[in-house]
Amino acid sequence: MDKMNHSSAEAEAETIEPLRYLSKGEAAAIETELLRDYRFGQQQLIEIWGQACALAITKAYPLGSLTKKQPTVLVICGPDQNGSIGLVCARHLRMFEYEPTIYHPKRSSHSLHQDFTVQCEKMDIPFLSYLPTEVQLINDAYNLVIDAMMGPEADCANIKEPYSGILVTLKQIKIPIASVDVPSGWDVEERSQDGINPKVLISLTAPKKCATSFTGKHFLAGRFLPYDIQKKYELNLPDFPGTDCLVEL
Amino acid sequence: NAYPLGSLTKKQPTVLVICGPDQNGSIGLVCARHLRMFEYEPTIYHPKRSSHSLHQDFTVQCEKMDIPFLSYLPTEVQLINDAYNLVIDAMMGPEADCANIKEPYSGILVTLKQIKIPIASVDVPSGWDVEERSQDGINPKVLISLTAPKKCATSFTGKHFLAGRFLPYDIQKKYELNLPDFPGTDCLVEL
Numbered sequence A: 001m002d003k004m005n006h007s008s009a010e011a012e013a014e015t016i017e018p019l020r021y022l023s024k025g026e027a028a029a030i031e032t033e034l035l036r037d038y039r040f041g042q043q044q045l046i047e048i049w050g051q052a053c054a055l056a057i058t059k060a061y062p063l064g065s066l067t068k069k070q071p072t073v074l075v076i077c078g079p080d081q082n083g084s085i086g087l088v089c090a091r092h093l094r095m096f097e098y099e100p101t102i103y104h105p106k107r108s109s110h111s112l113h114q115d116f117t118v119q120c121e122k123m124d125i126p127f128l129s130y131l132p133t134e135v136q137l138i139n140d141a142y143n144l145v146i147d148a149m150m151g152p153e154a155d156c157a158n159i160k161e162p163y164s165g166i167l168v169t170l171k172q173i174k175i176p177i178a179s180v181d182v183p184s185g186w187d188v189e190e191r192s193q194d195g196i197n198p199k200v201l202i203s204l205t206a207p208k209k210c211a212t213s214f215t216g217k218h219f220l221a222g223r224f225l226p227y228d229i230q231k232k233y234e235l236n237l238p239d240f241p242g243t244d245c246l247v248e249l
Numbered sequence B: 001n002a003y004p005l006g007s008l009t010k011k012q013p014t015v016l017v018i019c020g021p022d023q024n025g026s027i028g029l030v031c032a033r034h035l036r037m038f039e040y041e042p043t044i045y046h047p048k049r050s051s052h053s054l055h056q057d058f059t060v061q062c063e064k065m066d067i068p069f070l071s072y073l074p075t076e077v078q079l080i081n082d083a084y085n086l087v088i089d090a091m092m093g094p095e096a097d098c099a100n101i102k103e104p105y106s107g108i109l110v111t112l113k114q115i116k117i118p119i120a121s122v123d124v125p126s127g128w129d130v131e132e133r134s135q136d137g138i139n140p141k142v143l144i145s146l147t148a149p150k151k152c153a154t155s156f157t158g159k160h161f162l163a164g165r166f167l168p169y170d171i172q173k174k175y176e177l178n179l180p181d182f183p184g185t186d187c188l189v190e191l
Helices: A024-036 A042-060 A081-095 A111-121 A135-141 A163-170 A209-213 A227-232 B023-037 B053-063 B077-083 B105-114 B151-155 B169-174
Strands: A072-077 A099-103 A144-148 A177-180 A200-204 A217-221 A246-248 B014-019 B041-045 B086-090 B119-122 B142-146 B159-163 B188-190
Touching: A024 A042, A024 A227, A042 A081, A042 A111, A042 A144, A042 A177, A042 A200, A042 A217, A042 A246, A072 A081, A072 A135, A081 A099, A081 A111, A081 A144, A081 A177, B014 B023, B014 B077, B023 B041, B023 B053, B023 B086, B023 B119, B077 B105
Parallel strands: A072 A099, A072 A144, A144 A177, A177 A200, A200 A217, B014 B041, B014 B086, B086 B119, B119 B142, B142 B159
Antiparallel strands: A217 A246, B159 B188
8 A cells, every 4th residue: 555645734845655565584584583682572472463453353343343143253273373363362352242262273282372272261262173164154153254374474385284174164255354464375475366365454563565465454453563673674654543553554 | 541642741751660670560661661652752760670581571672662761760859840741650569568668669759759740550559558558658640450459449539540451251250350341442441
């Protein structure tokens, strides 16, 4: 989205630089810097992102706008960081009085991931033991699906079960999909030709290159990135409204 | 919420955040970092740093956000009144032993009792007993209770917030917290 504009009303010409879309390497480099140099903790970052995702969902799909009898949401979590973010997102949605259900087929043995899982279980969030292949069951039971399967680090050319099967199902559902950071199955730098087609994309920290061709509702979520990193990578993040931790792009 | 950017009277939106050595201090560090993202200008006074690695991480995060750390707190109260719009007291939490306050905190509390700018305390006003208001303790204008208010807050007469919207329903029931409803998707509510 072009963010260049020149305001002739300003005494000095003020140029807004365009928002940067990150490559796979840049996204990884930023995260490494945050952990190594800025001493952010993994748990801390995942919590910040998960909460911001949940807020984005409440903006895109306010409680009152949901059409099913209950405010049900299906959250599909992968085994890695993207999945952990999905777990945190589900937990916050529960606090916001949505009714998330989690499908989390392959659980990482990483202790942090397990902690997030326990936090959700102790919030009485149901975990499905399998995902119905009968697409109509999903369409009927949930208002939307949150795709938290694969993040920017995933190898989209090499998607194993059960995720390849889940993606097939997601391409057939009628209810909207909201993807966390990168639509699962898409290459992080390039939109997938036959990939899933989410209605909502919630980019974390900064959008990735594949989002340049995203045509749905696009949020930037997570308002914590140190100014030095923003400058170093010339991110040109837009202003966040008030004290919101997300902004619609 | 209590002190919107536009309501601050000094030329710059300066805030002094005084952080203790324990968890309350760590919370203060994170608070300062977020205030920086919200375009306030926090300055941190953090005299005694815990060696706990998590606490150090939070300190580095603040330093890397270019938040200034004072090496000493002026005893000249007018300097504080002039430089900052408000003070955030993140020195002592509910676990602190208020009958046994050591330096430098006892000295800081003396200073805080004399300043004219408002104090906002995190969880428990430092120096207060967690269950009972202190007779000659500091007098914050704002109290930000975390998770649930503490007994000492029953006699608090200023602006009182409940902050933090994450507490599992089972714990809320078990301790009969009867938390109020949070507006919309806010993570805090004014009591």
